[in-house]
Amino acid sequence: MLHLELEKRLHAAxxxxxxxxxxxxxxxxxxxxxxxxxxxxxxxMTLARELKTNPRQLATEVSAKLDVADLCEPVEIAGxxxxxFRLKPAAIAAVLAAAARGEHLFFQPxxxxxRTYVVDFSSPNVAKPMHVGHIRSTGIGDALxxxxxxxxxxxxxxxxxxxxxxxxxxxLLGWKTRLDRAALEAxxxxxxxxxxxxxxxxxxxxxxxxxxxxxxAAKNELVKLQAGDAENLGIWREMQRLSQLQFDxxxxxxxxxxxxxxxxxxxxxxxxxxxxxxxARGLARSSKDAVAVFADALWPEGTPRPAPKDNPxxxxxxxxxxxxxxxxxxxxxxxxxxxxxxxxxxxxxxEWNPDEIIYVVDDRQAPHFRQLFAIAGQWHPExxxxxxLTHVGFGKICGTDKKPLKTRDGNTPKLAxxxxxxxxxxxxxxxxKRADLPLERRQEIARVVGLGALKYQDLLPHRTSDYVFNWDxxxxxxxxxxPYVQYQFTRAAKVARDGRGNGQxxxxxxxxxxxxxxxxxLAKLLLNYGHTLERTALDYAPNxxxxxxxxxxxxxxxxxxxxxxxKAEEPTRTSRLVLCELTAQVLQDGLALLxxxxxxxx
RNA sequence: GCACCCGUAGCUCAGUUGGAUAGAGCAUCCGCCUUCUAAGCGGAUGGUCCCGCGUUCGAAUCGCGGCGGGUGCGCCA
Numbered sequence: 126m127l128h129l130e131l132e133k134r135l136h137a138a139x140x141x142x143x144x145x146x147x148x149x150x151x152x153x154x155x156x157x158x159x160x161x162x163x164x165x166x167x168x169x170m171t172l173a174r175e176l177k178t179n180p181r182q183l184a185t186e187v188s189a190k191l192d193v194a195d196l197c198e199p200v201e202i203a204g205x206x207x208x209x210f211r212l213k214p215a216a217i218a219a220v221l222a223a224a225a226r227g228e229h230l231f232f233q234p235x236x237x238x239x240r241t242y243v244v245d246f247s248s249p250n251v252a253k254p255m256h257v258g259h260i261r262s263t264g265i266g267d268a269l270x271x272x273x274x275x276x277x278x279x280x281x282x283x284x285x286x287x288x289x290x291x292x293x294x295x296x297l298l299g300w301k302t303r304l305d306r307a308a309l310e311a312x313x314x315x316x317x318x319x320x321x322x323x324x325x326x327x328x329x330x331x332x333x334x335x336x337x338x339x340x341x342a343a344k345n346e347l348v349k350l351q352a353g354d355a356e357n358l359g360i361w362r363e364m365q366r367l368s369q370l371q372f373d374x375x376x377x378x379x380x381x382x383x384x385x386x387x388x389x390x391x392x393x394x395x396x397x398x399x400x401x402x403x404x405a406r407g408l409a410r411s412s413k414d415a416v417a418v419f420a421d422a423l424w425p426e427g428t429p430r431p432a433p434k435d436n437p438x439x440x441x442x443x444x445x446x447x448x449x450x451x452x453x454x455x456x457x458x459x460x461x462x463x464x465x466x467x468x469x470x471x472x473x474x475x476e477w478n479p480d481e482i483i484y485v486v487d488d489r490q491a492p493h494f495r496q497l498f499a500i501a502g503q504w505h506p507e508x509x510x511x512x513x514l515t516h517v518g519f520g521k522i523c524g525t526d527k528k529p530l531k532t533r534d535g536n537t538p539k540l541a542x543x544x545x546x547x548x549x550x551x552x553x554x555x556x557x558k559r560a561d562l563p564l565e566r567r568q569e570i571a572r573v574v575g576l577g578a579l580k581y582q583d584l585l586p587h588r589t590s591d592y593v594f595n596w597d598x599x600x601x602x603x604x605x606x607x608p609y610v611q612y613q614f615t616r617a618a619k620v621a622r623d624g625r626g627n628g629q630x631x632x633x634x635x636x637x638x639x640x641x642x643x644x645x646x647l648a649k650l651l652l653n654y655g656h657t658l659e660r661t662a663l664d665y666a667p668n669x670x671x672x673x674x675x676x677x678x679x680x681x682x683x684x685x686x687x688x689x690x691x692k693a694e695e696p697t698r699t700s701r702l703v704l705c706e707l708t709a710q711v712l713q714d715g716l717a718l719l720x721x722x723x724x725x726x727x
Numbered sequence: 728g729c730a731c732c733c734g735u736a737g738c739u740c741a742g743u744u745g746g747a748u749a750g751a752g753c754a755u756c757c758g759c760c761u762u763c764u765a766a767g768c769g770g771a772u773g774g775u776c777c778c779g780c781g782u783u784c785g786a787a788u789c790g791c792g793g794c795g796g797g798u799g800c801g802c803c804a
């Protein structure tokens with residue numbers, strides 16, 4: 126929190142020395158090591174190079190103009206030109222007291238700088254089970270949404286369901302010719318999946334089971350659906366209804382909500398218009414009976430165009446750069462996901478006029494998004510001038526063999542089964558540790574801990590890296606895990622609860638006395654909650670928040686071990702009690718932003 | 728073949744516009760419960776940041792060239 130105030134004052138001092146300089150890149154951030162102080166600025170060294178001046182001299186001039194005496198010890202110039210800031214305990218105490226009065230929780234809302242975001246995440250397919258992969262898009266997307274909202278931004282969430290396309294030809298054919306009503310009754314999604322797999326095996330010309338008659342029949346069903354055939358539309362709607370039940374159940378368990386669920390089918394009315402417009406503007410043209418966008422149409426001769434290696438519409442084959450066009454209409458007249466995605470951007474811009482649209486989608490689709498964003502930018506430059514388009518990609522979940530996670534029988538694990546197993550395993554652990562609690566209580570703890578562990582494991586590695594799925598590790602009570610952090614929360618919350626009720630009024634700054642190393646370390650970490658949220662949002666990387674929460678939890682644990690709270694004399698008792706209360710609040714808030722619940726007893 | 732992502736301790740992973748002596752957890756070893764939950768805490772061991780060259784006050788981070796792994800590359804999304 127104080128880093129923003131220090132940064133503001135540093136900017137003023139810098140401008141006093143060099144009025145023309147740009148201060149945008151000059152940041153004050155937490156120091157990497159306590160021996161360098163609490164905050165540092167290393168931007169003056171970079172700036173000195175641009176100004177062609179001596180970095181230490183610049184630092185000296187700036188620090189002479191810098192007035193931070195109310196917050197810090199005299200600023201220290203270290204090494205080649207670092208500025209090191211050491212907070213005065215009284216300044217820390219004042220921020221803590223304000224937080225204890227409920228004035229803030231160590232972050233500063235965006236206020237007038239608030240932006241509008243559309244976040245597109247989760248996006249499961251109708252008629253298919255949600256599987257382990259969906260936890261990434263859903264968890265990362267939901268965390269980013271919650272963090273952006275906490276920082277005061279406006280966020281529109283939209284679940285872009287896969288509810289249209291080729292697979293429905295096969296599903297309709299399967300429904301009509303081989304549906305098992307009893308199986309559908311028992312487990313609709315499993316039955317739909319079975320139908321799809323069976324028919325798909327007959328339609329795949331690469332498989333020995335290939336039957337061209339079935340393929341044509343499936344295609345015929347698709348054409349009828351797209352033409353508005355009443356029977357097919359009815360079946361399609363029933364499939365949607367059954368799928369939505371599954372989605373509602375899983376999102377309910379995960380605590381995820383959407384403002385809108387506009388699936389691909391929503392955009393059907395605009396697809397033909399998209400192709401017409403792009404063709405009319407010369408951005409798209411016919412090719413092999415299809416309609417596609419080519420590099421030369423997007424960036425005509427004489428206009429600035431990307432180098433071949435940076436051009437998403439070119440690929441090198443046999444030493445030659447050849448076209449890799451983006452298809453927007455198939456040779457059979459149908460449209461595909463590129464067309465839909467373009468219509469979706471159009472709709473979102475018109476409806477919400479956002480500053481940014483974020484797509485939380487598997488990294489493997491990165492080339493698609495590069496093409497999509499390039500087309501959107503050339504189609505309507507005014508859109509991309511206002512609206513930033515961002516693909517937030519992520520890596521895959523692996524088994525211990527480093528290959529994509531599979532069940533014992535070689536299938537992709539289903540999300541619902543994974544959630545069940547997380548709760549079951551957590552229940553076994555809780556029962557082992559807390560046999561004294563009634564079953565119902567243990568089940569509730571197991572739900573919170575199990576789902577928390579699963580989500581936390583998924584958010585802890587940087588989103589772009591693949592990670593190894595490991596039940597034992599995620600549920601471990603030591604190390605950087607949800608159960609550990611949740612446990613530290615219960616300790617902090619318990620002390621805070623037990624310590625209340627002495628008729629304390631609002632806490633005044635001079636009531637907070639920070640002396641012990643563990644008290645100061647904990648307090649300083651609390652101050653950095655806001656900085657962490659800002660960094661997390663900036664990089665779309667929830668793991669920053671995970672690591673902060675873990676640091677805070679372990680700092681609390683050290684404090685708890687060394688600093689008795691309830692038995693301490695005043696003013697130590699109140700000071701420590703405030704630390705417990707605020708730590709509990711930040712841990713709870715931070716975990717909530719990650720979509721993870723807390724519980725009062727474990 | 729080309730593009731993108733990745734390569735950090737035995738294992739799993741962090742590492743803030745390039746920033747100070749590269750960190751954590753697990754595992755291994757040694758300690759700490761008459762004290763608010765020991766589901767905890769402290770300490771020790773452990774490194775060619777894949778290799779080489781370059782840029783600079785400073786490189787795990789940026790550039791170039793290799794090596795190794797993953798992913799993608801015209802009518803699926």
